[in-house]
Amino acid sequence: MDARLLPMGRTAVLVEVEGTSHAVALRLAVGGRVAARHHPWAAVTEVVAAARTVLLRVAAPQHRDAVAEAVAELARTLDRAALETPGSVHAVELPVRYDGPDLEDVARHTGLTPATVIRAHTATPWRVGFGGFAPGFAYLVGGDRRLHVPRRAEPRPRVPTGAVGLAGEFSGVYPQESPGGWQLVGTTEVVLWDVERDPPALLAPGTTVRFVDADRAEWAPPPGRAAATEEVAALKPSGAQSRRATTRPPARALHVVDPGPLALVEDLGRSGLGDVGVGRSGAADRAAYLLGLRLVGHAVDDPDADDPRAPASVEATLGGLVVRAQGDLLVALTGAPCPATVDGTPVGHAAPFTLADGRMLALGTPVAGLRTYLAVRGGIDVEPVLGSRSADTLSGVGPAPLKAGDVLAVGPPPDAFPSVELAPHAATDDDVVLSMTPGPRADWCDLEGLTHGIRTVAQRSNRVGIRLEGKPVQRSEAYAASELPSEGLVPGAVQVPPGGEPVVFLADHPVTGGYPVVAVLTAQAVARAAQLRPGDRVRLRWVQV
Incomplete structure (x- = not known):
């Protein structure tokens, strides 16, 4: 089977084959090897087949090249008889x-x-x-x-x-x-x-x-x-069987008094379900979420890797969140800095503090950025859905948006104690620069046009993605009249629809999309993009990895 490896950021590779039957055969062959958990297939966290491609996502950047070599060799040696396989026994x-x-x-x-x-x-x-x-x-x-x-x-x-x-x-x-x-x-x-x-x-x-x-x-x-x-x-x-065995009230919890414009429970998301239409989701600003965990004493071995054990936090959009503590809690605020008070007394940002039993934490509107994270030592212990506590606003999978009266149980604290007392955070520039690498369909568009001038975040932006208004990106002459079948997507994928205004996908992106992905943001740039508000000014730039 002929296969072409295409770049899709630091933690994924897109394999292009001749047609649908080839993609199905390769997907089934890859699935068997991933299930066996042998090197390097054990590092694969997601396999998403499409009409002519198979997307493989890996747990961390250091695994990508080995997986790319393995899937290329697998495609070369795959017997053509596999194309005629009628399907599974089931x-x-x-x-x-x-x-x-x-x-x-x-x-x-x-x-x-x-x-x-x-x-x-x-x-x-x-x-x-x-x-x-x-x-x-x-x-x-x-x-x-x-x-x-x-x-x-x-x-x-x-x-x-x-x-x-x-x-x-x-x-x-x-x-x-x-x-x-x-x-x-x-x-x-x-x-x-x-x-x-x-x-x-x-x-x-x-x-x-x-x-x-x-x-x-x-x-x-x-x-x-x-x-x-x-x-x-x-x-x-x-x-x-589908609910918790006990209804005993939690010893420690957060009582939601006011959720603000939008408050969600998020962790690192759910992997392995892309083939059935469910994306990873998880915290939109992954860096801010992970920093909050460190501040309250949760160890993060590899900030670039997926960890299904990572505890959940609250993601508040544009502030407004008000919660009351049940039991003494150690908490921290990260992400978009906003004025915050405990019973009227101001508390700091990016530093742990105690929210004593019965005390009320209130967040104002962020002075910059969009999403603020409330991390709690022990984590938010809501019922997992498909292995994650993350709310996915696109698929509707996961816990519902928080509402007044919700009680969020807090899990047991970790054995380790916090080792960071304060984390510096950079001031926000007037123009945000988002770094990116070429995507699988970089040749479909005028790449110089992508980085030319200032773009503005459109009102039509959310956790699924942000649209960047500005001078339209032109299609390359060779692809001016071409259509692209749906292909797998990753967070940070920069897609250019026919109108020419780039769309940057975020945490709740669709699993597949039918417009060319001409670039992929770096992980740091994805985190910055998650904090952009409508009207913010953005520059795109190329970087080498």
Whole structure:
């Protein structure tokens, strides 16, 4: 298999192959080696397949080159027979009522009758190629070639849960209500995504999928195999299993009096779920979050590496957070500096202090920056979701935004004592400079135009990403009319949509995107970008790594 390695920052590599079948085969081969945990595959934290690429993310920068060499060698030696592999032994049957609003349009596109469209959709087994834009969404490949149809000219603002659609060579099922432009041919009642199920996604890469016409009276699950709806019921844990075993009130906690504009619980995020449409998420300003942990005595072995054991903190956007202590707590404020008081007495920034039992901490509006972190010795001990306590604003996975009346339990303190009393922080410049390295599609655009002049952070910015307004970046002549299939993304990816205004993705970025990523911010620049407010002035510059 021919493969091309493309740069994607210091902790990821993008592997480009010939087509979807090649990407699926390489993804399955990589997955087997990652599961075996042998060197260097043990360092891989995420594998995200797409239409023509496979993205591999590693735990820390020092592992990237070894993983890149290993995946290149794997691609070179992968037997072409792997491309014909029908999928995993596990198969799922999805009963569908073919009542979709676009069934007649699909028939006209294909020159078939509606009944023939249904027979074509159900007669051929499909295979999960890769995950998509929403948790549990799977791009299904390998179906009847006669069903290749274009997306709708105008996407629907609302596609209902369970809608079954066609687009290009793919079929898929919408796991939750969302906008979408696929041609809808039917509906299914099968639950594709459930965070209380293990695994939460019913359709994993490599799984064989058979659609079944639910209106056929003679249909029944094959002997020895449950229908998908029965599999879901069997796999879903009971309510008692899915919640904490005890409801005993915590000895130490933070009581939320006022969450301010937006307050979230965040840690380092969740890895390994990109293939089913769930990004890592985690603290937007990773550096500020980690500094807060150090100040209250939590050791951080490698600030560049993912650590699922890292305790959670509170991320407050534009201040306004008011909390009351239950028990004596050691806390620290980092990130965007803001006026802060304990029962009216000012307290410092980037230095630990005691929040005594019953005392109230109140944050004002930051004087600079956007996000302030409240770290607590012991960490915020909310219930983990898929291995993390982080709130993901894009997928909706994780704890809900904080509201008045919430009680946040605080975990047991670590054995080590704090060794840092005060951490200096740099003053904010008028113009923020964001350093970046070339991305996988750097040749698609005029790179000099990317770094020319001042750009301004647009109002349409959040934890998903920031849009930089300014002189549009021009496409290279060779790619002026080209379209790019969706590819895996990382935090700091700089994507240039057709309008030419760059978008910088942050913690809650989508798993894949269909516009060229021409650059990737350094980790330090991602942290700085997370503190930018609408209207802030930004310069982009290239650096060598």
